[in-house]
Amino acid sequence: MNKIKLTIDNKQIEVEKGTTIYKAAKELGIYIPVLCYMNLEGLNIENKPGGCRICVVEVEGRNNLAPSCSTDVWEGMVVNTHSMRVINARRTVMEFILSDHPKDCLTCAKSGNCDLQDMAVKLGVREIPGQEYAEMSTYKIDFSPSIIRDLDKCIMCRRCEMMCNDFQTVGALSAFNRGFEAAVGPAFEMELEDSTCTYCGQCVAVCPTGALTEKDHTRDVINALSDPTKKVVVQTAPAVRAALGEEFGMEPGTLVTGKMVSALRRLGFDYVFDTDFAADLTIMEEGTELLDRLTKYLGGDKEVKLPILTSCCPAWVSFFEHYFPEMKDIPSTARSPQQMFGAIAKTYFADKISTKREDLVVVSIMPCLAKKYEAQRDEFKVDGNPDVDFSISTRELAHLIKEANLDLNILPDEDFDKPLGESSGAGVIFGTTGGVIEAAVRTAYELHTGKKLEKLDFEQLRGFEAIRKATVDFDGTPINIGIAHGLGHARKLLDEIKAGKSEFHAIEIMACPGGCIGGGGQPLHHSDTSILKARAEAIYREDAGKPIRKSHENPYILKLYEEFLGKPMSEKSHHLLHTAYFDKSRKIEIS
Amino acid sequence: MEEKSMSDIKVKVKEKDLIKIQEICKSFDNKPGELINVLHKTQEHFGYLPAEIQEVVAQELDVAVAKVYGVVTFYSFFTMLPKGKFPISICTGTACYVRGADNVLQEFKRQLNIEVGETTDDGKYSLNCLRCVGACGLAPVVLVGDKTYGRVSPEGVKEILEEYQEK
Numbered sequence: 233m234n235k236i237k238l239t240i241d242n243k244q245i246e247v248e249k250g251t252t253i254y255k256a257a258k259e260l261g262i263y264i265p266v267l268c269y270m271n272l273e274g275l276n277i278e279n280k281p282g283g284c285r286i287c288v289v290e291v292e293g294r295n296n297l298a299p300s301c302s303t304d305v306w307e308g309m310v311v312n313t314h315s316m317r318v319i320n321a322r323r324t325v326m327e328f329i330l331s332d333h334p335k336d337c338l339t340c341a342k343s344g345n346c347d348l349q350d351m352a353v354k355l356g357v358r359e360i361p362g363q364e365y366a367e368m369s370t371y372k373i374d375f376s377p378s379i380i381r382d383l384d385k386c387i388m389c390r391r392c393e394m395m396c397n398d399f400q401t402v403g404a405l406s407a408f409n410r411g412f413e414a415a416v417g418p419a420f421e422m423e424l425e426d427s428t429c430t431y432c433g434q435c436v437a438v439c440p441t442g443a444l445t446e447k448d449h450t451r452d453v454i455n456a457l458s459d460p461t462k463k464v465v466v467q468t469a470p471a472v473r474a475a476l477g478e479e480f481g482m483e484p485g486t487l488v489t490g491k492m493v494s495a496l497r498r499l500g501f502d503y504v505f506d507t508d509f510a511a512d513l514t515i516m517e518e519g520t521e522l523l524d525r526l527t528k529y530l531g532g533d534k535e536v537k538l539p540i541l542t543s544c545c546p547a548w549v550s551f552f553e554h555y556f557p558e559m560k561d562i563p564s565t566a567r568s569p570q571q572m573f574g575a576i577a578k579t580y581f582a583d584k585i586s587t588k589r590e591d592l593v594v595v596s597i598m599p600c601l602a603k604k605y606e607a608q609r610d611e612f613k614v615d616g617n618p619d620v621d622f623s624i625s626t627r628e629l630a631h632l633i634k635e636a637n638l639d640l641n642i643l644p645d646e647d648f649d650k651p652l653g654e655s656s657g658a659g660v661i662f663g664t665t666g667g668v669i670e671a672a673v674r675t676a677y678e679l680h681t682g683k684k685l686e687k688l689d690f691e692q693l694r695g696f697e698a699i700r701k702a703t704v705d706f707d708g709t710p711i712n713i714g715i716a717h718g719l720g721h722a723r724k725l726l727d728e729i730k731a732g733k734s735e736f737h738a739i740e741i742m743a744c745p746g747g748c749i750g751g752g753g754q755p756l757h758h759s760d761t762s763i764l765k766a767r768a769e770a771i772y773r774e775d776a777g778k779p780i781r782k783s784h785e786n787p788y789i790l791k792l793y794e795e796f797l798g799k800p801m802s803e804k805s806h807h808l809l810h811t812a813y814f815d816k817s818r819k820i821e822i823s
Numbered sequence: 824m825e826e827k828s829m830s831d832i833k834v835k836v837k838e839k840d841l842i843k844i845q846e847i848c849k850s851f852d853n854k855p856g857e858l859i860n861v862l863h864k865t866q867e868h869f870g871y872l873p874a875e876i877q878e879v880v881a882q883e884l885d886v887a888v889a890k891v892y893g894v895v896t897f898y899s900f901f902t903m904l905p906k907g908k909f910p911i912s913i914c915t916g917t918a919c920y921v922r923g924a925d926n927v928l929q930e931f932k933r934q935l936n937i938e939v940g941e942t943t944d945d946g947k948y949s950l951n952c953l954r955c956v957g958a959c960g961l962a963p964v965v966l967v968g969d970k971t972y973g974r975v976s977p978e979g980v981k982e983i984l985e986e987y988q989e990k
Contacts, residue, residue, distance in 0.1 A: 403887025408896040419881075419892035420874045427889070818888070820879055823835035 238309040252280075253289055253300035253311055264289065264313050265322065267329075267351055268389035269301035270438060270759040274696060275745050279394040279438075284387070285325045286351065289313045297321055326355045331366035332412050333441075334384050340442040341380075345756055347440030348387060367412040374417075376424035377608050378431035378447055378601040383415040385443040392416055392435030392444060400743065401720040402551065404429040415443075428554045428818065432547035432719065432743040433601030433752015438759070446601050446753060449622040450632050456593040456621070457500040463585065464593045466501040467573045467652070468492060470508050470663030471599035471748035472626045474770040478755040478763070479630035480640040485766030487774055490645025495633045496597075497646060503581075506648045507596065508655030510573035511662040511671070513792070514544060515783035517809050518566040519675040520800035522738055526680075529737075530709065537562050539714070539729065539736040542668050544568045546606035547743035549813065551719050556726050557815035565810040569662065570596050570603050571612050573652065574619030575808040580796045581652060589617060596623045599663070599751035602743070611811055625753025654788040657688075657774070657781035664768040665717035665747035666693040666700065669740035673704055673713070675784045681707035688781050694772070696746060696765065699724065701736075714739040717747050834878040841879060843868060848883035855886045858894055862901060871905045899953070907942045907949035909987050911935075912966040916955030923976070924963040928952065930977040931965075934984060947987070 234249035240257050247256045257264050268284035271277070282302035289300045292310040297318065300311075312318065330352060337343050371383035388407065393416050396405040404427040407416050418427035436444045456464050477486035496504045521540065528536040541563040543549060549568075552559060567575070574594050582592045596603065600623075606612070607620040624632075633640060648654065658674050661667030670693045677685055692702040693715060700715040714736040716722045722741040728734040744750045749767035750757065757763045780786055797804050847864045851857035861880055866872050872895050881888035895901040913919075913928045928950075932938060935948050942949040958964050961973025965983065972983055 397887065397890075403889055406887060406889035406893035408889075408893045410897060410899075417889070419877065419888040428887075818834060818878070818882075820834045820836055820841070820882055822838045822841065 236305050236307050236309075238305050238307070238311065240311040241313055247305060249304075251305050253291075253298065253303050253305055253309075254287060256305050257289075257300065257311070257313060262313055264300050265351060265354060266301055267347060267387070267440060268391065270391050272745060272757075272759055272764075273761045275761055275764075276698065277395070277399055277745060279389070279391045281390050284329065284389060286322055286355075288318060288321050288325070290315045290318050323355050323357060326352060326357050327360050327362070329387050330357065330360050331363050332368055333387065334368070340385075341445040341448065342439075342442035346442060347758070369413050369415065371415060371417075371421070374423050375447065376429070376431070377605040379424060379429075379433065379436055380445050380447055381417065381424065382443055382445075383417060385441045386415040387441055387443075388414050388416070389440055390416060391438040391440065395434040395438055399718050399720055399745070400430070400432060400434060400551075401723050402428055402430055402432070402554075405435060430547040430550035430554070430719065430743065431602040431605045431752075434744060435752075436601060437744075437750070437752045437754070437756065446625050446628065447604055448628060449604070449624045450628050450635075452622050453595050453624060453632065456595070462591055462593050463502045463587050464500070464595060465503045465505060465577050465581070465652075466496050466595045466597065467505045467507040467510070467570070467577075468496070468597045469570070469599055469603075469748065470511065470660045470667075470771060470774075471751060471754065471767065472597050472629065472663075473774070474663060474749055474767040475599065475626055475754045476630060477640065479627065480633075482641070483766070484763040485770045487770050488640060489774065490647070491640050491643045492629075493648055494643040494646040495636075495638050495640055498638055498643070499632060499636055501595070503649045503652070504646075505573070505577070505652035506655050506659075507569045507573055507598075508659030508662070509652045509786070509788065510569035510576065511544075511659035511668075512656050512783035512786045512789045513572050513576070513809065514566055514569050514662075514668075515658060515671050515675050516789060516793070516800045517572075517805060518542065518564045519672045519679065519783070521564050521566060522672060523676050523680055524801070526676075526711070526737060539734060539739045540564055541738075542672075542740045543811075544662065544668055545742045545748075546570075546600070546602040548719065548722060548741045550602065550605075550816070551722065551743065552726070553814055553816040555723070555817065556730070557817045559726065559729065560813040560815065562729065563813065565812065567612075567809055567811045568603075568606060569659075570598065570606065570620055570623065571811070572809050574607070574612065576792070577652065578614070578617075578619055579808060580792065584651075589614065593621045594619065596620050597626065597629045598623050599626050599748045599754045600744075601625060601752040603753075626751075627753060627755060630755070651788045651791065654786060655778075656783050656786045657776065657778035658783045659786070660775045660778065661771055663748045664771045665742050666695065666715050666740065667747065667771065668742075669693055669713055669715060669738060671783060672738070672740075673711075674782045677704070677706055678782065679784065680709075683707060685782075689776075696761075696768070711738065712736045716740075717742045717750075718745055719743050834875050836875045836879055840869070840876065844876060844879045845883060848880065853884055855884045858884060858886060858891065859898070862891075862895065866901060871902045873903060899951075902940070902951075904940065904942055904949070905946070908947050909967050909990070910949045910951065912951045912953045914954070914956055914962070914964040914966075915952045916959070918955070918959035919963040922962040926977045927963050927965065927975050927980060930980040934980055948984075 267286040270279045280302045282299040287300045288297035290312040291298045374381040473489040477488040543563045603623040607623045658671035670690045698721045746764040750764045877891045881891045965972045965975045
């Protein structure tokens with residue numbers, strides 16, 4: 233390895249060749265402010281267009297200031313990160329960025345959680361000279377089912393473009409136009425709804441301003457809660473409990489399951505249930521489907537489609553509908569836990585409490601923005617009435633709790649209501665990459681072999697590596713499992729299947745980095761991977777502490793089958809818990 | 824250009840146009856890195872780059888259509904609108920600008936009743952700005968097609984247009 237010695241702020245350091253000034257300074261504990269730059273360490277997600285120029289430093293012997301995020305060190309380099317020249321330059325750059333930025337911070341959805349706002353404070357901006365020369369862009373606000381785009385607030389950091397293209401390989405967003413008009417968006421300024429966007433929300437998760445935010449449904453939820461004629465049911469996804477605490481100043485990785493239930497009850501929800509229950513149900517259906525295909529395959533059936541792909545992640549579903557429509561019969565037909573919950577709540581549970589479908593409102597709390605879109609899909613509606621009425625993100629729930637003047641920190645722990653609030657540890661781990669397939673393996677193994685699993689923790693399926701492969705021994709039958717998080721990584725596995733080179737029997741795919749814990753609706757990670765890791769650890773901790781850790785042992789799931797569904801993949805199950813996929817690819821036709 | 828049904832998005836394009844674009848892309852081995860060259864050739868053929876043509880280029884080179892649009896809107900040479908029979912370009916480079924190019928531009932806009940980047944309804948004139956044609960001694964400079972006009976004043980605009988009236 234080539235080592236390079238340099239001096240930063242009079243401190244000497246030796247780093248590897250190819251290191252940037254920014255990273256070398258960080259090793260010395262010197263923080264250089266950055267805006268467009270972002271780095272999710274260990275996940276291979278880095279954005280360094282060197283565009284915003286906030287991170288400039290002075291380098292001896294170089295005339296102009298150097299952007300530290302994208303300038304490599306050299307031997308004997310002498311860097312000054314906070315000379316008067318640097319401080320002035322940074323403030324001037326910030327003033328330029330703000331000159332054509334809307335000044336509606338008071339009502340902006342990002343206010344208080346905005347990197348741009350924070351940077352303006354940090355750099356001591358008190359006035360914006362030259363505003364009169366700036367031309368404000370006037371783009372129409374795009375309200376998609378999941379994401380709101382207000383391009384006048386775009387500062388061209390291009391983080392969203394990097395996530396959408398490099399990480400997700402979705403390619404819905406690209407920088408376009410120049411100067412004051414420059415922004416990032418789909419081709420021809422079309423709406424997201426008309427593009428190949430999957431609503432994964434990773435653009436929102438990294439946007440440093442209010443240009444990209446979620447479609448807020450908190451007003452709709454408040455209206456439903458205020459309506460005396462409605463019974464309002466809430467379900468909470470597994471990843472929410474591992475992140476919600478962050479919005480209330482708690483350490484990343486703090487589990488707030490009981491406090492969250494308590495808060496929801498105080499907000500006025502009539503029944504506080506758990507999406508984890510539906511995750512257990514998903515395992516029953518998806519696991520049975522996996523075993524069914526596997527048994528046929530092992531029995532010599534050449535027609536059967538393998539590998540089976542998980543179908544819980546709505547962004548992933550959109551992704552293969554857009555890009556791999558010819559493979560739409562490979563994923564499991566099982567609906568996602570959110571939708572299974574909605575279907576069961578509006579039939580089985582509505583009957584139990586003698587409430588008509590239209591008087592029951594189902595709200596879901598999700599770490600995800602694609603869930604908003606999923607809830608609105610036509611196939612999940614009965615006579616126009618959706619199985620899930622409103623899907624709100626972890627961030628929106630935090631807003632609701634704060635608006636109601638509740639402090640999560642001092643709320644007591646409470647338990648979910650029954651029957652749709654009971655879940656196994658397998659349902660909990662759905663919230664992190666590798667969790668769905670681990671949950672499926674726990675059940676499929678026992679159902680297939682008729683033997684009890686000695687060890688429930690499948691360490692080989694866990695972790696943050698982009699693509700993971702493992703072989704699980706099903707009592708003499710080796711089952712090959714693949715896991716990918718991030719749609720770009722999923723694409724690689726799909727290309728293998730397409731080429732007939734895949735050796736997997738089952739593949740789990742989640743669109744977001746780290747799985748749902750890193751979803752587009754979660755508290756902003758501000759490019760800190762350790763936050764995502766702490767959330768994943770919390771999920772496994774919750775699982776380990778559960779008395780029941782296998783989906784097929786959840787007594788309320790067994791009761792649901794006994795009283796209502798019959799058995800997995802029954803006709804009723806097919807009707808309520810399974811779905812079909814559609815070809816959404818862009819097609820060029822001769823006119 | 825687009826028709827959206829329940830499940831998919833269709834882009835309509837004429838068969839001969841499709842074949843031509845495929846030909847151009849193939850001459851660059853369908854390499855994504857050749858996007859700018861492909862767009863040059865395509866614009867040379869069609870005169871401009873409307874949305875459906877960008878969609879085909881995107882598909883042929885296997886790049887996102889958003890990216891193609893990004894490149895087309897970044898480089899001022901590319902245009903999504905058909906140019907007029909007589910494309911008018913006004914140099915707004917430094918020398919021309921300080922010698923009153925902006926006033927000349929305003930006069931063209933007034934006379935033709937179009938904005939920069941637009942084409943008159945009859946398809947006769949289009950108006951664009953460019954940066955320095957290397958004839959700063961003649962500033963401000965105006966080009967109509969390949970013909971160069973030097974030391975143009977707002978008063979001279981009418982005279983230039985009259986030259987093309989009957990053509």
